[in-house]
Amino acid sequence: MKLLLSKRTAILAILLGATVSLIGWSQNWLTLKLASADIRVSSLDATGQSLTALPAGLALVALSTGLVILTSRAILAYVIAAINAAAGIAIVAVCVAFGADPVSFAFKQLTALSGIADDSALRHLVSSMTVGFGVFVCAVGGFFILLGALVVAISAHAWPHKRTRYERANNVSDSKASNSSVETLDAWDEMSRGRDPTN
Numbered sequence: 001m002k003l004l005l006s007k008r009t010a011i012l013a014i015l016l017g018a019t020v021s022l023i024g025w026s027q028n029w030l031t032l033k034l035a036s037a038d039i040r041v042s043s044l045d046a047t048g049q050s051l052t053a054l055p056a057g058l059a060l061v062a063l064s065t066g067l068v069i070l071t072s073r074a075i076l077a078y079v080i081a082a083i084n085a086a087a088g089i090a091i092v093a094v095c096v097a098f099g100a101d102p103v104s105f106a107f108k109q110l111t112a113l114s115g116i117a118d119d120s121a122l123r124h125l126v127s128s129m130t131v132g133f134g135v136f137v138c139a140v141g142g143f144f145i146l147l148g149a150l151v152v153a154i155s156a157h158a159w160p161h162k163r164t165r166y167e168r169a170n171n172v173s174d175s176k177a178s179n180s181s182v183e184t185l186d187a188w189d190e191m192s193r194g195r196d197p198t199n
Contacts, residue, residue, distance in 0.1 A: 007069060010151040014066035014084055017144025021059040021091055024137030025049060030102050032110075035127035039113050044106065048134050051105040054094050055138050058087040062145045069152065077156035084149035091142030095135050102131055 025048035032044040048055060065080045072080060098105055103123055110122045 006155070007152075010148045010155070011066055011069050013144050013148030013151060014062050014069075015148075017088065017141045017146075017148060018059040018062040018066065019141070020144060021055055021062075021138050021141030024134045024139070024141055025055045025059070027134030027137060028132030029098065029135045030106060030132055031130040032103070032106060032126050033128040034113075034125050036114065036125045039125065041113065044109055044113070046106055046109060047132075048138060050109065051098070052094060055091050055142070058091050059141065059145075062087045066148070074156045077152050081149045081152035081156065084145050084152070088142045088144070088146030088149060091145065092139050095139035095142065098135055099131065102129055 027047060028045060029048045029051055030044075030046045032046075034042055034044060062084050065083050069077055069080055103110075103126055104119070107119060107122055110125060111117055114122070114125060116122055116125070
């Protein structure tokens, strides 16, 4: 359980989720068969890239913030967890919205092909549709980002804080200064007793 709630697990989940989301986004999301004789093409293949830019932007946010966790303290880790949780939920929400009405995501492409801007008329151009695997891959990536964010939120308080080189140098300096002060006081005590502290 400790391994599952470690910083490494959280980072891997977020980075894996962001990468998987980007891969899914670049793959086929939708294939439409078009029934109108006025359109020269009989089908339209669309990737996530051509349908929506949102998953890519959210995945890039997750990638960048996921790496920041390596050097962050608990308070910043909670902020990063909130950002990534929102990103993961948003990616999954986009995929679910697409699954509920895929044709609406392709209105821009259909308008470019037909010159028609009316949503109802565009829907009548479509005789059949097939949802591609890319949207499911993208949704899985969003789920992993959310999972990584939850691991951060649950376990960040228990992560050990690694001291930086600057902090270690300060501690060594403070220790030396403290020892020097003690030695100086001891020397004064010896002198007050009439003894030479240098002997």
